[in-house]
Structures are given as structure tokens and as C-alpha cells.
Amino acid sequence: MSYTPPxxxxxxxxxxxxxxxxxxxxALSLKNMYDIYVYDRQEIPAPDAASCxxxxxxxxxxxxxxxxxxxxxxxxxxxxQWNKExxxxxxxxxxxxxxxxxxxxxxxxxxxxxxxxxTIREAGxxxxxxxxxxxxxxxxxxxxxxxxxxxxxxxAYLNKAGGWCNSSEAVKxxxxxxxxxxxxxxxxQENGCLENLEYDPASPDTxxxxxxxxxxxxxxxxxxxxxxxxxxxxxxxxxQVVASGQQVIHFDAPPDAGLRKSWExxxxxxxxxxxxxxxxxxxxxxxxxxxGKHSSGYLNPRELDxxxxxxxxxxxxxxxxPIGALREFRQFLGKFLPETSALDVSCGRVCWYSxxxxxxxxxxxxxxxxxLIVATGDSGHGLKFIxxxxxxxxxxxxxxxxxxxxxWKWRNMETQDTKLDGLRADALLQRLILDEPNNEAARMATxxxxxxxxxxL
Ligand SMILES: Cc1cc2nc3c(=O)[nH]c(=O)nc-3n(C[C@H](O)[C@H](O)[C@H](O)COP(=O)(O)OP(=O)(O)OC[C@H]3O[C@@H](n4cnc5c(N)ncnc54)[C@H](O)[C@@H]3O)c2cc1C
Numbered sequence: 144m145s146y147t148p149p150x151x152x153x154x155x156x157x158x159x160x161x162x163x164x165x166x167x168x169x170a171l172s173l174k175n176m177y178d179i180y181v182y183d184r185q186e187i188p189a190p191d192a193a194s195c196x197x198x199x200x201x202x203x204x205x206x207x208x209x210x211x212x213x214x215x216x217x218x219x220x221x222x223x224q225w226n227k228e229x230x231x232x233x234x235x236x237x238x239x240x241x242x243x244x245x246x247x248x249x250x251x252x253x254x255x256x257x258x259x260x261x262t263i264r265e266a267g268x269x270x271x272x273x274x275x276x277x278x279x280x281x282x283x284x285x286x287x288x289x290x291x292x293x294x295x296x297x298x299a300y301l302n303k304a305g306g307w308c309n310s311s312e313a314v315k316x317x318x319x320x321x322x323x324x325x326x327x328x329x330x331x332q333e334n335g336c337l338e339n340l341e342y343d344p345a346s347p348d349t350x351x352x353x354x355x356x357x358x359x360x361x362x363x364x365x366x367x368x369x370x371x372x373x374x375x376x377x378x379x380x381x382x383q384v385v386a387s388g389q390q391v392i393h394f395d396a397p398p399d400a401g402l403r404k405s406w407e408x409x410x411x412x413x414x415x416x417x418x419x420x421x422x423x424x425x426x427x428x429x430x431x432x433x434x435g436k437h438s439s440g441y442l443n444p445r446e447l448d449x450x451x452x453x454x455x456x457x458x459x460x461x462x463x464x465p466i467g468a469l470r471e472f473r474q475f476l477g478k479f480l481p482e483t484s485a486l487d488v489s490c491g492r493v494c495w496y497s498x499x500x501x502x503x504x505x506x507x508x509x510x511x512x513x514x515l516i517v518a519t520g521d522s523g524h525g526l527k528f529i530x531x532x533x534x535x536x537x538x539x540x541x542x543x544x545x546x547x548x549x550x551w552k553w554r555n556m557e558t559q560d561t562k563l564d565g566l567r568a569d570a571l572l573q574r575l576i577l578d579e580p581n582n583e584a585a586r587m588a589t590x591x592x593x594x595x596x597x598x599x600l
Pocket of ligand 1: 161185198335370371373391495497523
């Protein structure tokens with residue numbers, strides 16, 4: 144299907160007001176050429192969007208993938224600029240340059256960390272890296288990780304350029320910029336929610352707009368689907384992306400505990416990421432510490448056609464995380480941050496990636512339909528790019544050939560072609576089903592099971 148870029152004065156509908164959609168709307172608005180409408184099924188930030196969260200990692204450590212490393216470096220500049228803008232308006236910073244500490248073990252770096260350091264140094268950014276020469280050096284720099292080091296996570300480097308962002312605040316920040324620039328927002332379960340795409344009756348492969356849940360049709364010259372993990376449930380994606388549910392838990396450290404002080408000063412950490420999947424954050428201003436697992440995740444196949452669709456706490460209000468995942472968190476943390484064993488898990492959430500087969504985004508004209516662009520396939524690493532991804536998506540909408548348009552083009556991949564490594568690649572082929580009746584480990588954990596007083600789960 145050939146693609147024609149939009150003309151001056153054209154109306155562009157963006158469905159999805161998360162990271163990809165808002166960043167795109169903002170970048171397009173700067174051109175003052177288009178009439179831009181963003182539709183979302185919820186107020187922004189949508190509570191169950193992947194981008195709605197207390198924090199996300201902003202890291203440039205991408206093994207040997209220089210595309211995302213350079214893109215992160217570009218994003219760093221904008222994160223600092225956003226902090227500056229916010230300081231001028233007396234707003235708290237959105238980006239916190241805490242550093243990212245990548246631990247692995249035993250006694251040597253895993254391939255992922257080796258490859259990250261090599262690539263970063265070769266690109267001339269070696270000054271960001273502090274490599275620790277011994278267990279003792281790690282403990283001296285980060286006494287909070289003494290147990291982790293003694294339990295085998297005894298090699299580490301710190302990337303000082305990285306850190307974390309307050310992702311919900313970042314979403315609000317760019318949303319406000321869009322509003323200032325005249326982007327129109329239509330938000331709500333009925334009037335903002337895409338029910339289906341609208342096609343030209345005379346040419347059924349031509350998209351002419353969208354129909355929302357209230358049955359109204361909204362015509363447009365181009366439609367951009369930036370609906371994150373919901374995308375494959377809305378348009379035929381030919382299995383190029385799949386909604387995968389990923390586990391996150393929080394601990395609330397008691398205000399008077401020494402833990403709170405020491406965990407405030409943590410860098411973002413990754414505990415042998417490519418082999419365990421676990422990562423975590425310093426305690427935030429509300430005393431909350433988040434720990435997540437980056438893995439193949441869970442599927443939630445819908446009855447109609449088996450396509451995995453997000454199942455979130457907006458519709459399933461009592462959902463937590465699968466009990467099997469909770470057991471694994473407790474087991475890992477028992478070695479890595481054993482102080483957490485005495486704490487209740489204060490909340491748990493399954494958050495959804497739009498997972499592509501190779502981990503690259505899928506941002507491209509749709510191969511089956513005219514006038515439709517998809518901007519999805521975030522694969523769990525898109526939020527760090529919120530200040531700049533929209534500029535790259537704008538190029539794709541405008542038909543400009545770039546290294547990004549080439550990397551993210553429609554690819555027709557088979558699962559076995561994945562270039563993901565370790566944990567994520569193995570499990571691509573054998574994902575678990577969320578809440579599967581015959582799998583005890585897939586049922587949701589109860590609040591009682593979150594308690595530290597329940598040692599044997
Ligand atoms: C557990 C977890 C941890 C992560 N950690 C990191 C990290 O540390 N660093 C990092 O960079 N990235 C991270 N990510 C990835 C990051 O959150 C995503 O890359 C990013 O949020 C993707 O943005 P998006 O706009 O594609 O999707 P979303 O943010 O999910 O936005 C999609 C939007 O589409 C809307 N929508 C859906 N269906 C419809 C419809 N029918 N009609 C109208 N609107 C609709 C939704 O309401 C939502 O607002 C993580 C993701 C998860 C789940």
C-alpha cells in the first residue's frame with residue numbers, strides 16, 4: 144500500500160493520549176500546518192496507560208544497539224530542558240539524574256552489561272561510566288546493596304547520565320504544551336474512545352476517520368493509532384505486536400525507618416537485568432519504592448479471536464499481580480534487598496507493553512490501509528523518549544526517510560526471528576496466560592498474600 148504524506152491544512156486524528164500520541168501531537172503542532180485532534184478513552188494521563196506511573200527508567204544502556212543509545216542522549220537534553228522550564232514555573236523536576244547502577248555477577252559482568260559499556264565507550268561517552276573494580280568498592284559506594292553484593296551481584300557499573308522520570312508528570316507536561324499549541328482533545332469513555340476505524344465505502348482499504356463509542360463518525364485526512372498495548376485489539380497487526388502484561392510491586396517504607404533515608408539515595412538499579420529481569424527505583428517523595436520485572440510477561444487472549452488485550456485495574460478493580468510473580472519477587476528480593484522481606488507489598492499492578500517481536504518500535508504506515516499510521520510496539524522501553532519520540536514519528540507521518548523510519552518500519556517478522564536476548568527471547572515462545580484456570584501460579588495474589596507475615600506463599 145503506497146503512503147502519501149499529509150498536506151498543509153489537513154486534519155490529523157491521533158488516537159491515544161499516552162507517550163507516543165502526545166509526543167506526536169506536540170511535534171506536529173510546532174509546524175503550525177495541521178489541524179490536530181487527540182482522542183483518548185480516559186482523562187490524561189489515563190490511569191491504566193503504560194505511561195501513567197510514578198517512575199520509569201531513563202537509561203542509555205542498550206547493549207550494542209546504538210540507535211536507542213543515541214536517541215536517549217538526544218532525550219537527555221530535552222529532559223534537562225523540561226526541568227528548566229518547570230523550575231521557571233515553580234514545578235518539581237520530571238527527570239532525576241540519580242544514575243543507573245547495573246549489577247551483575249558472579250565475579251563477571253553478564254554479556255548485556257559488557258556490551259553496554261563497550262558501546263558507550265566506543266561512542267565517546269565513557270566518562271559517564273564508573274566501573275567498580277571489586278565487591279568492596281561497590282559496597283563502599285552503595286552500602287544499601289551490601290546484601291546483594293554478598294549474595295553474588297558483585298560486579299557493577301554506574302551510568303551517571305541516566306536516572307528516572309516521573310512519567311505521569313511528564314505526560315501532563317507535554318499534554319499542557321499540546322493544549323497551549325492548539326491541539327484539540329476529545330476525552331471520555333464514549334466520545335473519546337475509538338470503536339472502529341471508518342473506511343471509504345467506495346474503497347474499503349482507505350481510512351477516512353474514526354467512529355467513537357458514542358457512534359459518532361469523525362472524518363480526518365490521516366489517522367495515527369497510538370493506542371499502546373490496545374493496538375492489536377483495534378486493528379489487524381498480523382502478530383507484529385502483542386499486549387504483554389508485566390508485573391510491578393510497591394513497598395511503602397515507614398517514615399521513621401532508617402530504610403527510608405537510605406533508599407531515598409539509591410540510584411535506579413538493575414539486578415542482572417538480562418538474566419533476572421528485575422529493576423527498581425529509589426524511594427520517591429511519598430515514601431514509595433517501586434520494583435518491576437522486565438520479562439516476556441503474561442498474555443490475556445480475548446475470546447473473540449485469541450488476540451491478547453490489556454486487562455487492567457480500571458475494569459478489574461481487584462486485580463493485583465499473579466501469585467507466581469509475587470513469589471518470584473519475594474525470592475529475588477530476599478537475596479537482593481532482604482530488608483523488603485519485613486515489609487508488606489503496598490500495591491501490585493500488571494502494566495501492559497505493546498511488545499514487538501524484536502523489541503524495536505513499530506511506527507509506520509499500516510500495510511493494509513491508506514491514510515493509517517500505527518505508532519506502537521513500545522516493547523517496554525518507550526517512555527524515556529517522550530520529549531523527542533514525537534519528532535521522529537512526525538518524520539514518519541510526513542514520509543521523511545530517517546534511520547528511525549527504517550528501524551521502525553513494518554517488518555513482517557516471525558517470532559523465531561527475534562533479536563531479543565536472554566530472558567525476553569526465551570519466554571517469547573512460551574508466555575503464560577494471566578489468570579489461566581488450570582495454572583495456580585497465574586491467579587491473582589490476594590491482598591493478604593501481600594503481607595510480610597505470609598512468608599510461605
Ligand atoms: C511495567 C512497565 C514498565 C515500564 N518501564 C519503562 C521504563 O523504565 N522506561 C521506559 O522508557 N519505558 C518503560 N515502559 C514503557 C513505556 O511505559 C511505554 O513505552 C510507553 O508508555 C508507551 O506509550 P504509548 O503511548 O504507546 O502507550 P500508552 O502510554 O499505554 O498510551 C496508550 C493510550 O491509548 C489510549 N487508548 C487505548 N485504546 C483506546 C481507544 N480505543 N480509544 C481511545 N484511546 C485509547 C489509552 O487510554 C492510553 O492513554 C514500561 C512499561 C511498563 C508496562
